[in-house]
Amino acid sequence: MVVRRYAIVGLGSRAQLFARALAGSPRAELAAFCDRSETRMRVHNGWLGASVPGYRPADFPAMLAKERVDVVVVCTPDHTHADYVVAALHAGCDVVTEKPMTTGVDGARRILAARRETGHSVRVAFNYRYNPVHRRVRELLAAGAIGEIGSVEFSWLLDTAHGADYFRRWHREKANSGGLLVHKSGHHFDLVNWWLGRGPETVFAFGRLFFYGDGNGHRRTAADDRFALDLEASPKLRALYRDAEREDGYVRNQDVFAPGVTIEDDLSVLVRHRGGVVLNYHLHAYSPREGYRVAFAGSEGRLELDVRENEFPAGAVPAPEPGRARLTVQRHWAPSEVVLDEVLGEGHGGGDERMLAELLGDAEPDELGCAADHDSGLQALLTGLAADRSLATGAPVPVDELLAEIGEPA
DSSP states (O other), X not given: OOOEEEEEEOOSTTHHHHHHHHHXXXXXXXXXXXXSOHHHHHHHHHHHTOOOOEEOGGGHHHHHHHTTOSEEEEOSOGGGHHHHHHHHXXXXXXXXXXXXXXXXXXXXXHHHHHHHHHOOOEEEOOGGGGSHHHHHHHHHHHTTTTSXXXXXXXEEEEETTHHHHTTTSGGGSHHHHOOTTTTXXXXXXXXXXXXXXXXXXXXXXXXXXXXXSTTSGXXXXXXXXXXXXXXXXXXXHHHHTGGGHHHHOOOSSOOTTSTTOOSOSEEEEEEEETTSOEEEEEEEEEESSEEEEEEEEETTEEEEEEEEEESOOOSSSOOOOOOEEEEEEEETTSOOEEEEEEEOOHHHHTHHHHHHHHHTTSSOOOTTXXXXXXXXXXXXXXXXXXXXXHHHHSSOEEHHHHHHHHTOOO
């Protein structure tokens, strides 16, 4: 059995998922941590009961050589992904990166060029593909349950706990995250690409900052602290962020109504996919509940998925409620059929653990093609980038225009 040596760069909350899986896998060895905070590296080692060597970002190339790293897991802020991915590829490593693969045309160009030059792989952690409910949607569509797909309606609601969190963190600046259409919606655009088996062709978007930001704080009374995140109340967040503030200056719980927010919180996107299928997508980040609804209109009927993840967030931290999914198919001139109506598993509906098992080689590759490579990462990114460009220009954006800038064939 081949055991590969892994390094994780970026040790915020998301890194814990990978660190725990690597520490428990017989096929992996956690060889190194890399973060700008000694505190966070020490915290992760404490959680694992380990002594994984820690390095600062300036020592990243030296770390890869010294620790004989085979695979790098990138969990840093989005705008830095390309730098770490490219450096790891040129050092002879394969890469697993959190989504999005990168945040701009230049980063995509650099990653794809480095992958071609080195021959090493880039995998993007699109865990939603591994959710059993989403797998069932793909199976039904591939089997022709509703015939040829004509259009898709997709509405995603982020509640005032989860949604607001993007406006407390580094994500609130578009230069860091690319905005919600690149960071969060990359999951959703990838799902649609995967479900349809084709990528975007033309994108048009509207969006604005409606609820959060310093121009909208008048909607909150002076006594309303439900948007304030108390780091002291969470041992995990306190250890990773509050205790590290003096060291790296990063403030995890910024005021969602303070100046400095440059991303939108209410977004509508119209996408024509190659082959003619049209996606009508909407995201808003200030909903009273969390969940999503996606519907496929086909030549022989309609498929609908309704997921309710959190009915009533009590405050700034999401309540640990079990989500519920209902999937129905209705063919023309026939009653609706309930395919499933069930409680979702933990960790993105059970997707996290399935994704990790395949990424680490502890499970066989999925027959539905759940594994997302650099091309899948690019296709999801293209929808978000084109939508952001449309927001700026007010015009539809041909995806081939972006591909030409990246240097990729249409």
